[in-house]
Amino acid sequence: MGRTVGGAAASVSGWTPPQTLNPTKPVDKRVLFFEPMTASELFSFPNPVNEVAARVVAGGVVLLGVLTIVLQQPWLSVVIAVGFLLRVLAGPKLSPLGLLATRVIVPRLPFRAKLVPGPPKRFAQTIGLTFSTAAALLFFAFGLDTAAYVVLGALVVAASLESFAGFCLGCQAFALLIRAGVIPEEVCERCNDIWGARKASAPAPPVS
Numbered sequence: 001m002g003r004t005v006g007g008a009a010a011s012v013s014g015w016t017p018p019q020t021l022n023p024t025k026p027v028d029k030r031v032l033f034f035e036p037m038t039a040s041e042l043f044s045f046p047n048p049v050n051e052v053a054a055r056v057v058a059g060g061v062v063l064l065g066v067l068t069i070v071l072q073q074p075w076l077s078v079v080i081a082v083g084f085l086l087r088v089l090a091g092p093k094l095s096p097l098g099l100l101a102t103r104v105i106v107p108r109l110p111f112r113a114k115l116v117p118g119p120p121k122r123f124a125q126t127i128g129l130t131f132s133t134a135a136a137l138l139f140f141a142f143g144l145d146t147a148a149y150v151v152l153g154a155l156v157v158a159a160s161l162e163s164f165a166g167f168c169l170g171c172q173a174f175a176l177l178i179r180a181g182v183i184p185e186e187v188c189e190r191c192n193d194i195w196g197a198r199k200a201s202a203p204a205p206p207v208s
Contacts, residue, residue, distance in 0.1 A: 045091045047118025051166070052111050053092070054121055056101040058163035061128065065156035069149055074139040077152060081136050084129035088122060116171075119188035124162075124170025131155040 061080065068076040083097050092098025131151055138148035161167045177183045 042093060043090050045118050045122045048115040049118045049121045051114040051116045053102045053106045055163045056105050057097055058159045060097045061159040062156055062163055065152050068152055077132060077136040077139055081132035084125055084132050087125045088129055117188050120171035120174040123174040124168055127170045
């Protein structure tokens with residue numbers, strides 16, 4: 001059974017999130033009132049991440065993506081790409097959608113915080129940045145609107161899986177890359193635990 005931190009259950013036993021990231025800690029006023037922060041503080045990604053906030057952000061991406069496709073407004077692909085870039089660089093601190101999710105929407109939802117590793121979420125945001133940037137380039141650099149809408153459609157599907165089903169494709173890809181040795185395990189000590197439940201449920205090999 002996982003440990004509890006500030007009322008939020010950590011999904012993996014034996015791992016204790018840093019107390020400075022306790023979800024019950026008061027909001028950093030420097031973020032809300034734009035007081036000075038060092039560059040390393042500003043351009044950092046939270047670890048762990050509140051899964052509830054991540055799913056709300058993904059829902060915002062779904063909404064923007066659907067509006068882009070249905071209303072045929074290619075300029076919104078640039079808005080989506082810039083949002084991903086800001087979240088990759090600094091988490092929610094510079095992203096209007098991230099701030100809306102973490103400071104306005106999530107505190108008013110009847111859900112307890114669920115802490116998950118930060119590096120896979122940053123990797124997922126990087127994939128979103130790649131897709132949205134590709135769509136914007138297809139729109140404005142190559143004039144391939146149909147291809148751009150297909151790319152955006154794929155992004156909407158991935159974001160919908162995370163927002164509505166809690167399934168993060170980018171996080172799963174991150175875990176696979178760790179298992180393959182492409183990403184060092186030291187980057188995220190908890191990331192292999194995405195697969196931990198499967199290992200724990202597997203029958204023990206016979207003793208010879």
